[in-house]
Amino acid sequence: MNTDVAEVTQTQKMPVLIWSQAGRLELSSREIPQIQHPSDVKIKIHMTGICGTDLAVITGKEPGIGGVIRGHEAVGIVTETGPEVSRLKPGDRVVIDPNESCGKCRFCLRGKRNLCVGPDGRGMPIAGLNKDGTFAPWFVDAGVVRTQAAGICELGSCSPYGTAGLRPPQFP
Template identity: 40%
Template sequence: MKALVYTAPKTVELMEMEEPNIQSDTQVKVKIYGSGICGTDLNVIKGKIFANKGTVIGHEGVGTVVEVGKWVRSVSVGDRVIVDPTQACGVCHYCRKSQFCYCENFEDHQVGMTIHGTFAEYYVGEEKYMYKIPNAMSWETAMLIEPLGCVLNTFLKAEIKPSDSVVVLGSGAIGSLCQLISKRLGRLTVGTEPDDYRRNFASNIADYVFDPADMSIESILALNDNRKFDIVVDCVGNQLHTALELIGKGGRIIPMGYNDQYEVSIRPTDFINNGVNIIGKVAVHQIVGMALEFAQSIPELEGLITSKVALEHYEQAFNETMGYHMRTGDPLPMTSVKSILVC
């Protein structure tokens, strides 16, 4: 089968691999239709996140069941399914408390990083990580369910209310998804984005979108009756200092972007005096089922996918979402917010 494989630091290659087979009575074999390109995949290519050499990358996969183990009951051959990539050992201290993303053995269970992922023609995994796709849902919408789960979980943990004002820093795929959900659940949604293409795209979602170069704190506060905001989401990974300037008393800051080189100084007394919380539970979602149900009321969700590319043309798909050539590093214009690879 064709598969996109991590072969060396900052290097992936399309390769022929042996087709996976069911190894236990509780496993399911899926013919992959396609997978969304996540910021995590981009960070693997950029060298910011570790992956095992020889591992098939990708984790936002959907497809059709082609074989099931004899003890599988919840899905059948022919069913369309989503693969839940939040997998864990199930027996450590944190798994016993249903905190699977804190699994003490999590490194051994990361789909697309330490175990084979879904940028391939076939995937084999446990039944408990398979969710049936509703008949009326498109493949494209289904590929957004996993990131939707992350975003939905985060806003629920932040206890968003209909009266809340929200700033989303960054308007890439996750930022745009945050803006879409904020529009559904909150009162006012403001976005930021330096790239012209993405900023124009986000302007069709958020109430207001700013170029950070042209933005002042005062200009954003003016949109909220000169009050600071209830929720600030950093979807870039290096904007927590901006979030601290924009957050109001009793507010919640959500770091969602990934950048382990970024640091920011804080004064604990500011958090104590102003009642500000930082919500650091974005990855602990385990709510694919809830996200599936919620997605059925959001017909505009599919519109977040801006490019659909065949697996063999993966370089095109990565280049158009990164803003530079994945092999040469040469700058390129952004031409997609959310790209998917189809087999």
């Protein structure tokens, strides 16, 4: 989602794309999120990609949670940070890491954060899947932001998967 088209201010609601209770993607509006916790980071989303998971939900191959703002492959600019944030500052360009490992479950304690079962044992919170994501102009969360250098990780992890079925063109 490119938000340069329609700027919003701190006092307005923002447009968002949610997965509706009716089982479809719908345009809705929400209050612009604000810093709630000392470790929160507020990001002005510049662009959000459409992930294979988004397509799987839209086509009915995977379930979607109603009312959740979709989107989790995003880049943006930090606009505000909570008082405990020291590694980022307003103006920093960032890539969103949608996975919010708890750091406390048996997997996280063994260094296997990718297998996190979440703080309540019901699964890892993931922006755009089971908690609000980035198909919106603003995103606020703690610990899910990486510097722009992290963007190469997504490219390196998705490209082999996305190109696995490609074949060279056949010419007559």
